[in-house]
Amino acid sequence: MAIRLTRDTSREPALPGLNGPVRVDRRTKDLTKRLRPGDIAVIDHTDIDRVSGEALVDRRPAAVVNAGRSVSGRYPNVGPQILLDAGIPLIDVDDDTLMDRLKDGARASVDGAVLRLASGETVAGQLWDTAMLAETMDEARASLSQQLEAFAANTMAYINEERDLLFDGVGVPEISTNMLDRHVLIVVRGYHYKEDLAALRHYIREYKPVLIGVDGGADALVEAGHRPDIIVGDMDSVSDSVLTMGAEVVVHAYRDGRAPGVARVEALGGTPVVFPAMGTSEDIAMLLADDKGATLIVAVGTHATLVEFLDKGRAGMSSTFLTRLRVGSKLIDAKGVSRLYRTRISSWSLVGLAIVCLLSLFVALWATPTGQATLQLLGARWDDLWALVEGLLT
Template sequence: MRLRKGRETIPTDTLVGPAVVRADPRTKDLTKRLQAGEIAVIGHADIDRVSAEALVACRPAAVVNAARSISGRYPNIGPRIIVEAGIPLVDGVGEEVLAAVAEGEELTLHDGELLRGEEVVAAGQVQTLSRIETSMREAEAGMNTVLVDFVENTIEYIRKDSDLLDEEIVVPHVRTDFTDRQALIVVRGYHYKEDLAMLRPYIREYRPVLIGVDGGADAILEAGHTPDMIVGDMDSVSDAALTSGAELVVHAYRDGRAPGVERLQELDLECVLFPASGTSEDIAMLLADDKGAPLIVAVGTHDTVIEFLDKGRRGMASTFLTRLRVGSKLVDAKGVSLLYRQRISNTQLWVLALAGLLAVFVALSATAAGQTVFGLIAAQFDGIARWFQSLFGLGSATADVAAAGLAPLIPGRLPL
């Protein structure tokens, strides 16, 4: 049963399944194998926008979250995206569910309860838009405190820990040639798919160095391009991207530790280490700047408080400092798809094309060469008419009438 309340459809006895279950505490890992119609079991506190969009793209039958989808720490919009897509979201069922379910088994979801036959495996609250809006208002009320903490953490990091303004920071040597080539850095952030699609003409014309930051490399592949370089800790990029031929730059800790190297060694892939503080997208910008890229275009990068909270970060010092260092080279493409929309409809394009053809027709008919061409076309029509006459045994008078009927339609008709 479903009750209507304003614009919202409230599920009062949600029933899903039996359906195959896919479980993973890391949403970005789960979405790599989640199929349409399956039940996704995750452990994701404060579901962020990018994760929610990735889940919706997989078209699961339902999402069961071991954690609270909105903790109240800040107004994250991921849960709303899932529910507005018509996907049931059951919230706060407990961390035990991740161990209690087996990958690939078939379970049923009924009224907030995950069932194995008659056994209740886990139970939580079915989220609705009204509940989500209430939680969002409560989270927004506490944003002043969160913002103050965020700014204080940013300032403290700048004063004590950052090496990004250090003139002696060592940028590694890479084989990718940036000479007279702009750099396009892609991160799987807000609107990255739409913005990449809008930048297709730019990529085709300028041939920039395509740099994928971790999963951004897969975004480049999905857009029909091949990354020239992949930068990051290599934990959220696919094997297909890693083996695409791109140069691999592993973001290491300042003490030289680089957990991502182990995965590349297993794939027998060579890499370059870049020890530095900050985020992987920061060091991608620093590398492009150091290697001489005249312009750096960024897609999907994070630079607002909500985006950093979505990523679980308590400050944005490294991003602030990186932008100071890179300076006027950086162009942020975020939201290009929202700023520009095609205003010409397909119908208008067809009308414009037909008008153009008509103009060409009239122009040709006014010239001797055009009249000759149209006369040859008329002769072909006459031949077709006579062929029909011989095929169906039509009288010569009928064929002449048919030919005569076609003749006035074509200017410059040649005499038979």
């Protein structure tokens, strides 16, 4: 019988500051899958975007230590502000070797702008505060014009490379799922996707659209109580359990044919469809729905504004801009639909309405001989029930 020995870390001397195990990963979205409340998150993320900021806040780490620049000044990214608003310390550390030196799970603490390791090593950094962040954001807004020029250049490059796909649908693969003359709902794990999916539950029940999950968006559909019909993406953030639920899988490949996601799908027993294209996975999901005859495309959690395109941190986001122009006549963006309308009817108003309806029914019944007879019969039944209750009590 094998005996497993574990170290009792509870007896180790506590370090000053906020204590916890460090969780290390260069990919923030991979780190958040295993991050636990009280952990110290160590990331390498230049320009923390809104989705990453919200994902980190949901996990409630003790602190976030960033080996990259949380705000580079390219554009006003909102991820750091989300962390500060949640009361989570954010420290930038200018050390290229930090990620390699830290061992996942090792005990550490954050004391001000200093990361202290149980080994005795200390790593000093820059602790962000609200005033510093506001000043940096003002400088970043001044740089938006340069980013707009770069965005326009990327847009022209995408047109030159993908004009046949964008305008004529050349290269769109054949799939087995029927979308002809149907609504299609595309879900990306983006801004407010949970709230918007909840607001669309009646629409999904009534219209039964084809449900497409873009990578982690497939998990979002399952979490909301739905089964995806198609999963589109490079398969780096969708779970194994969702991949094996029977949905048709379309793997987003590079233009040269490389498709790292194919091996994972095949290892799980699936037979994926490969879609080589530039741009993002949400783009090819929209192009696929448009090419296969969808009458309406409803997008949840996708990117719609210039800052959101830049927030994604990819030159390929210009493809999303052009794809939206391509399918614009069919596209409905569900972003913020959960905040569009909230009921103003109070509970007391509903109670009052019910009482008025009952009184109206009573008057209508009393106005006819048949109704009077019915009311008398109900009164007799009530007398019998009341007599029975009195008998039991006495």
